[in-house]
Amino acid sequence: MNSANATEFRRFLQSCFNEEPPNIPRLRPPVRSDAPSEQQAKWLRHKEWLEHHAREYIIDSILRGLNWQIGHTRDAMSFMRNIAPEVPLSNCDTTRFLDYLGFDHKTNRPLLIVEAKRPAAKLPVHARGEIDPNNHPAAVPFARYLKRDMVDASVPGGLTREWRIYLDQLKGYMEGFAPEHAPKRVVIMNGDWMVVFLDPADTFFRDVEVPNPDKIVIYPSKDSILKNAEQVFEFLAYEKISTQRDMVHVAEVAAIVDPSTIISCAFGLKVRHECHPPMSSSQYRLFPQLRVNPILIVMSNKGTFMWVESSDEEGVVVPREGSELEAHLSRVSQSAQRLKRDLETCLSINNLPLVAVEDHYSNLERFEACPGVVPFDPSGVMSGRPLEQDEPMQTYGRRGGTLYTEFILFTGRRTHFIVRDESFAGCPYHTYAAAEGDGAACAHGPIGRRSVDPRSYFVDGNASHCAHHYVFVKKRLQVLSENRSRCGPRSVKDCGAFCEIWGLEQHLCCRACVYQRVCTAAPVFAGLPCRTLT
Template sequence: MNRLELLNLFKQGLGDLLEAVERELAKPQRDPFTEVDPNRRPHEHDTRRLFVDELLKHLGWRLGLGGNVLEEARLQADTTKFMDYVGVTDEAGSPLLLVEAKAWEKPAIAARGGGQFSSEAALVVAAIQHIRDGKAAGTSPISPEWDAYLRQVHGYVRTLSEGYHHTLPRAVVISGEWLVVFADPVETFLGTARPDEIAIFTRGQFKDRAEEIFGLLHRSALTQDAPIPLRPAQIRQFIDLDSVSGAFHGVHVHYERSGSMLFARRPRILLYPALFVARKDGAVFTVIARDEHVELDYTRDDEGTDTLTPHLESVRARSADLLAACAAELQGELTPSELGDFPGFPNGGMAKALVRDLPEANEWLVATGSAEHYLLAEPRVQDCRFHSWAECGPDAALQSAISVRSLEPRAFFTDTQQHHCAHQGVLDRRHGRCLIQAVDSRTCCQACVYLDHCWTAAERAALPCGQ
């Protein structure tokens, strides 16, 4: 949609929301377990549920699983703090919008002791400078509640900037009755605060000033989201050759539960070769050339041995074509970077990961770096006896060997196959660290490209593989 369409949708949604709020506030009793109080206003949880959540949705933000808003986002500084909402970029997980919600009846901006200022924004500027000068809360020019709010936001902005190296574009403090927007929070709280960088709205102004709110807070005003995946011809819309920090092979993994419900269903794994192109600001763009998959499976060679080589060669050939197509679009050369240089996918907070869950179940993006696949043709350790359940003795997993592919536990490779692990001790120790656990919980670590990322050198040396 273009800006006019998005703006119109926002105005319509905001109007509907304000009408719904009026109806809710008119109810004399919303809590059946207390006495009727017609003057009662929602507390913070209700304010968030009834108003803030809905306002963010109308502003183009997605809450909940698979969304681009983190709720109660953890921020580690001198103490652990939790930010009410943080809107983030899809590509890098960088913060775009900080929202601190307050209970409905919390007071609007007011000077302490009847002080006089040219505007509410000028009062806020004076209060922020008071905080930056290290002066006590009790002598702030602003009311005690607002001194606390400003100190809270100041701490968040400073920690994001100094501790996480993020430049936050917007910060908001909101109740149901008022909205305060900091249009440049880093400059306001850490540089030079100016009244014209602070926008203040009351509920009665929300509808008339809807376009201003849209321009400040709508997601489309703060970032341009890239679709997942991009086609090679789309990549130059988001990145140019000079801004590329690295290109990384990988795959999109689609896991299926195949077969009739009347019988035992079996796993089927489809792989789509992908290229993850990283921009110098940490954003990662996913490029997939076409929707043709490569099914994961062994092929039996002339000697009657199961081998993964034909599958890997098919993925490798398509990955090379994809890399060449992206390089041609960017009009330069792209050389696959090592996995250790991958900046990471957003991972539910400020953390980054090598594997990204997609909104649909059993769908992942898997970065593999200079390798084209997360699996090797064969394990690093040759002739390891722990591929066989019978050879594991007292260390054998479960009560019997996994002789057919299984959904529970997730086991694509089966007993005695060289990509299968049957050692219970290894399986126990890899729990919580294996990056492909959801795809196959029994893959041999020595046959996976993530070995060095999941285990330290000392831990790798202590593995029983090959002993």
């Protein structure tokens, strides 16, 4: 279950804490045989058993209520997770296992470490009466112990041997991360109490005499966790500490950002490339289908971006032929314009400026923060980061017998990645025969039906198809550190294909593409053979 807000999280906690867990002997924790002796192995097995009990029926539930999707690395649905259990972390010759590691599912940056303890474990400092979690008496000895000189044998008073081991464990975990990549939160809990380190970089890395104990929040009981549910949600909910946001509904924008900070927007598309199984026994190849949903890319004066949509429907299928394609482009344009009007109404803004594709690509700082084409997975780890070479072939999701991958395209002032311009309709290289006659036909032959490999949605003879081999070779050129300056701004990392939409369509005529002006401005893409290209 996901919590849309802190109120829902509070109700979720109440349900979780009221639920009676099953008997411990029915549970079987993950097998770990790393104990040095039989006696220690037996003790560790018992300890892990109790910790697993706390995790399975309390901690997992709390994390799910905070919108952390738990998955194991070999699960069939592991692409949906943003937190993984039992993660090995190597540091020099030592391998430690993190009970949980939460990460940003768009950038894979570590966000959260959760260390689980057995239900019988107690906090080291007991205080009577109601305790303010932000001023718990154990916070000071925690901070002092973590910053002590490791050569100094002195230990702050009030800490049991057990808790010194716990804190040393956390410090050992943090040593496996570079300071600039430190998780944003570290938590140690057993389901009854919870300790939250709000600034691990300060607590574990910064060169200060004593870390700020105000950055250590301690909830001593379930009642305390429940009473402070809003604060727990603010500190630990996935969307509160992740570096990027998912797609948001247009009606939510005003609640997420200050409307006065929004300075411009651009049209965009959520494009799904689907690979369908053969429809009959006479067909033996997968065939592609493209679906699109118009979105807006909203920009703030802080350099941040937000993807905004008005519908989470499957999207509109892109037709391939002239009159149907014209009608499709018109419908998508109307939907996009309506979305922009809805956004302006929700934000009480008139005529929010639109940023053109060319202007966006020319602003390198803005382009790096929001590339022109990025993979999109509404629940997975791949969204919002640069593309790898041929990555779409390895990052398919599956629905029934259909494989698919999705992208977010920045289309600027235009509402579709397909552009209709009749000035290039007479180019002979829309057909394989013309290219073959000039000795420039693609080696894989004419494409008479929609193809997945190579990716060609528009077939031979279509005004949106290009059959020229030189253009195909230029599109698939690898962008490398050595030639990136001659490639201009590209959405891919090193070794990715030059063509911005290579993962969707490899034979689209350049004049039919929204990115043609930024691509043809690059020196490596100069000299195209199209006779009508200006």
